[in-house]
Amino acid sequence: MDRDALLSRLAARVSDERVVSAVAAVPREMFVSADLAAAAYEDAPLRIGHGQTISQPAIVARMCELLELKSTDRVLDVGTGSGYHAAVLSRLCAHVWGIELEAQLALRATRSLLAAGIDNVTVTNGDGAAGLPEQAPFDAINVAATAAGGVPPALEQQLALGGRLVAPVDDERGEHLVLVRRLEGGFERTSLDAVRFVPLR
């Protein structure tokens, strides 16, 4: 598949045009190694080293849409990996703070984002399950690795009132996306699509 084919495929599945434009604005080939550049516009996950993968564009688009981002939003991206998903998020909000457990991936993501001319993403090396308390609260939180049992409470606690969080969770229903919304009275959690992600460690 080439870039135009991928964009038409996403446009048919994603109703928020801003999300399709955000995917269109990010050169995915800059977030994979040179040997995978020819496959960069396949709607598939690709290897990024350290046993990790760059997420499938359709899933990235779906998660961005669920977060209902506004141009003023401050966003946390947990499991930044290649930096690709953070780059797409960055086109839809004011600033993205990314956390990646693997130091080498965090460094590479920072370089790829810089090379792609994206200046509103800050990548930190660390354990994203604990969130980023020093920058909380966030209007939206994106998690790109599956948490066993449920969404880590520390992440929910770092949501602003009205904030949204999307995360893959593995529980008795299997592995699926969960959308959390922080309301006056507490957290509203909705189980959505079945997905496959690498584990949150």
Ligand code: SAH
């Ligand atoms: N969003 C990424 C997908 C990366 S796959 C992209 O677009 O490329 C998930 C990533 O989560 C991996 O890079 C893995 O190293 C990272 N990860 C796993 N557990 C983590 C944790 N506790 N904190 C931060 N990152 C974690």
